[in-house]
Amino acid sequence: MQEFILEADVMRSIMKVVHQVAKYDVTVLITGESGTGKELLAKIIHLQSPRSENPFVPVNCGILSGLMFEDKLFGHEKGAFTGAIRREKGCFEIADKGTLFLDEVSEIPLENQTDFLRVLEDFRFVRIGGNQLIESDVRIISATNKNLKDRVKHGLFREDLFYRLHVVPLYIPPLRERKAVIPKMVDRFLNQLAANYKMPRPSVKPEVIDTFCRYDWPGNVRELKNLLERVFILNHDEVIDLEHLPSDFLWHFRAPSRTMALEEVRREGETKAILDVLYRVAGDKEQAAKILRISPRTLRYKLSRYDIKVNRRGELVSKGHPEEHL
Ligand SMILES: Nc1ncnc2c1ncn2[C@@H]1O[C@H](COP(=O)(O)OP(=O)(O)O)[C@@H](O)[C@H]1O
Ligand SMILES: [Mg+2]
Structure with a gap:
């Protein structure tokens, strides 16, 4: 099992809750910024639960809406819609006897929330295009990097669905804290x-x-x-x-400039923006120029004027960095 690395005090409080909730089928909502370990923690809860021998099924709710959401969760019968060439199970059925992990749960479209809540109440549903009522025994763990309460306040998330998911909340603080x-x-x-x-x-x-x-x-x-x-x-x-x-990492630690001469401020700001964009587009200068809304020629001019050298991956090259010349 993959280890969840935690410092002593936070470990005690989070792991205590994890041990307590793992035994029961209680619904858990894990919150925290992206990359804090929400999915890993969900997996650990599953592996410590009596369901550990059965599937752990993650679903990313952030990329699905309307019929696609229903299809992903509840499946479809053959011929239910164009392209439905055979019966396909949804995540609820695949996760039977196991754990269904709803990632980015805040993003479930409003139009899907009502039906979804109904299924969470009694775990019975029909596949799209079907009429047979199917029952599934799943444990729900969900995760979000958004403030769900806020989404409720703004009318983007149903309050009753929020309370259904928010039975045991677990918050993982960001690494900087x-x-x-x-x-x-x-x-x-x-x-x-x-x-x-x-x-x-x-x-x-x-x-x-x-x-x-x-x-x-x-x-x-x-x-x-x-x-x-x-x-x-x-x-x-x-x-x-x-x-x-890598120099793009060390870049964050550059000493702030000693003057506020506009020329230097501009040079620093433009250099940073150019490097950020080049890194994101993996060094593609045409694309970088488009994003920066300048011509490729102006970009080349600025690179030379500011003496910015990047490698093929779009990372800043500094002297004495053998890695950069790959
Ligand atoms: N506390 C931790 N101990 C060990 N690995 C961790 C920890 N937190 C996160 N990770 C690792 O970091 C990566 C991102 O974690 P993930 O669970 O996908 O985050 P999230 O779902 O919050 O975006 C994964 O490779 C995961 O294994
Ligand atoms: Mg994640």
Whole structure:
């Protein structure tokens, strides 16, 4: 089972609730920013429950609406609509005797919420185009990175559905509010990476951990895990030092400029925007120029004027970074 890494005090309160709720079929709503470990925690609850031998079925509610939502959850009969060439089970049926994980539950369209709530009340439904009433025995765990109460207030989420899902709330704080766990996470993730890739496990310079602790991690644990994987794969030194960190990450720590000369402010602002966009489009300068609403020629001019050098992945190249020249 994958471990859920937590610092001592938060661990005690979250894990206590997890142990208590795992035994029963009580509905759990996990909240927290993206990348804080909501899905992992849901899986852990499932694996600690009497349902652990049966399926854990995640559904992303954020990408489905109308008939697609119904189809995904309740399935359809052959011929129910164009393209329905055979009977297809929905997630409720697939998760029978197991756990249904409703990810991004705040995004269920209003038009689907009424029917959905009705099914959550008695776990009986019909497949699209069918008339046979099907019963499913599922445990519901849902997750959201939005404030559901707020969505209720703004009329975007049914209040009765909110109370149905919000039986036991579990909140996972963002990584920036529990930085004490970072050294432990780095340690465990590097162990995992070394084991997965069958490569030696590097040690980490204290300066690197300090730098990690000064960063705010908007992508939370997912961002930390991905950064470590990137560093691990691209460097095979025994020790991870500051110079091994990608320059687009180190960029966050640049000292603020000493003057407010507009020319410099503009240069800094434009450089940052250009680098952000280039990184997001993986170095595609045509596309970057479009997003920045300048001509490719102006972009080339600015890159040269501001002395910005990027590699093929659109990351800033700094001297002494062998990784950047790949
Ligand atoms: N506390 C944690 N301990 C270990 N791994 C974690 C932890 N929190 C998150 N992760 C890892 O970070 C990544 C993102 O977690 P995930 O559960 O998908 O987040 P969310 O659903 O909140 O976006 C996954 O690879 C997960 O295993
Ligand atoms: Mg998720």
